[in-house]
Amino acid sequence: MVNAAGKFGPYTGWDTRVLAGRGPTGAELVRSRIALRVRLGSVSPGDRLPDAGVLAEELGISEITVRRALEAMCQDGLLDRRRGRAGGTFVATDWDAVVAVMYDAEEAAALDAFHLLLECGLVAHAAGELGGELPGELPGGPHGGLLDSPLDGLRALVEEMELTDDPAQLLELETRFHLDLAQALGGAGIREFAADLLGRQCLLGPAPAPAQVRARNRCHADLLDELARGAMDPAVRAVKAHQHAEPR
Numbered sequence: 001m002v003n004a005a006g007k008f009g010p011y012t013g014w015d016t017r018v019l020a021g022r023g024p025t026g027a028e029l030v031r032s033r034i035a036l037r038v039r040l041g042s043v044s045p046g047d048r049l050p051d052a053g054v055l056a057e058e059l060g061i062s063e064i065t066v067r068r069a070l071e072a073m074c075q076d077g078l079l080d081r082r083r084g085r086a087g088g089t090f091v092a093t094d095w096d097a098v099v100a101v102m103y104d105a106e107e108a109a110a111l112d113a114f115h116l117l118l119e120c121g122l123v124a125h126a127a128g129e130l131g132g133e134l135p136g137e138l139p140g141g142p143h144g145g146l147l148d149s150p151l152d153g154l155r156a157l158v159e160e161m162e163l164t165d166d167p168a169q170l171l172e173l174e175t176r177f178h179l180d181l182a183q184a185l186g187g188a189g190i191r192e193f194a195a196d197l198l199g200r201q202c203l204l205g206p207a208p209a210p211a212q213v214r215a216r217n218r219c220h221a222d223l224l225d226e227l228a229r230g231a232m233d234p235a236v237r238a239v240k241a242h243q244h245a246e247p248r
C-alpha cells in the first residue's frame with residue numbers, strides 16, 4: 001500500500017498482534033481455520049461442523065479449547081448451536097452478514113501488508129532455486145522434471161481461475177493459490193502460517209470482487225513465469241502488483 005508520501009505502508013499503527021512473537025492462541029486458530037474452510041468452500045453457511053473432538057485432533061489443540069472457541073463464535077453469531085438428534089454446531093446461515101459487521105479496516109491493512117512481506121520474502125528466497133527446475137533445463141526427455149515442478153499445481157490453479165465464472169469458486173481458487181504458493185516456496189510450516197493470515201483476513205475485510213480477483217490472477221501468471229525463469233526482481237514486482245491489481 002503506497003501512502004500519500006509515496007512510502008510503503010501502513011507502518012503507523014502496525015497491529016502488534018500480527019508480530020507478537022507467538023503463534024495464534026487456540027481460540028484464534030479455531031476461528032481463523034473455520035473462516036478459511038468457509039472461504040475454501042469445504043463448509044458452507046448452514047453446514048454442520050465436525051465434532052469438537054475431530055476439530056481438536058485436526059488442529060492439534062485440546063478439545064476444551066475448541067469447545068470454548070466454538071462457544072465464543074456462537075456468541076458472535078458466526079456459528080449456530082442446535083440441540084437434539086440432528087443437533088451440533090453449524091456455520092450460521094447468515095455468516096456473510098455477521099462477518100461484514102466484524103470488518104476492521106486497520107487490522108485488515110496490517111495483515112495485508114504482512115502477508116505481502118511474507119510472499120516477497122518467500123519469492124526472493126526461492127526464485128533462484130525454482131529456476132533450476134525449468135523443464136527445458138533438466139535432463140530426461142521432453143517432459144523431464146515438468147510434472148515434478150512445484151509450480152505446475154499453481155499453474156493449474158491459474159488456469160482454473162481463468163475458466164470459472166462462479167464468484168465463490170474464484171475466491172476459493174484465489175485463496176488456494178496463496179496457500180499453495182506458501183507451501184511450494186516455504187514448505188508445510190509456512191503454509192500453516194499463511195493459513196493463519198488468510199483465515200484471519202476472511203473475517204476482517206470484504207472479499208475482493210470477481211473482477212479484481214481476475215486482475216490478481218494476471219499477476220499470479222506473471223509471478224509463475226518469473227519464478228520459472230529465476231527472475232527474482234520481476235517476481236517480487238508481480239507479488240507487489242497483485243496487491244494493487246485493478247480490473248482492466
Ligand SMILES: [Zn+2]
Pocket residue numbers: 174177178216217220242
Ligand atoms: Zn492472488
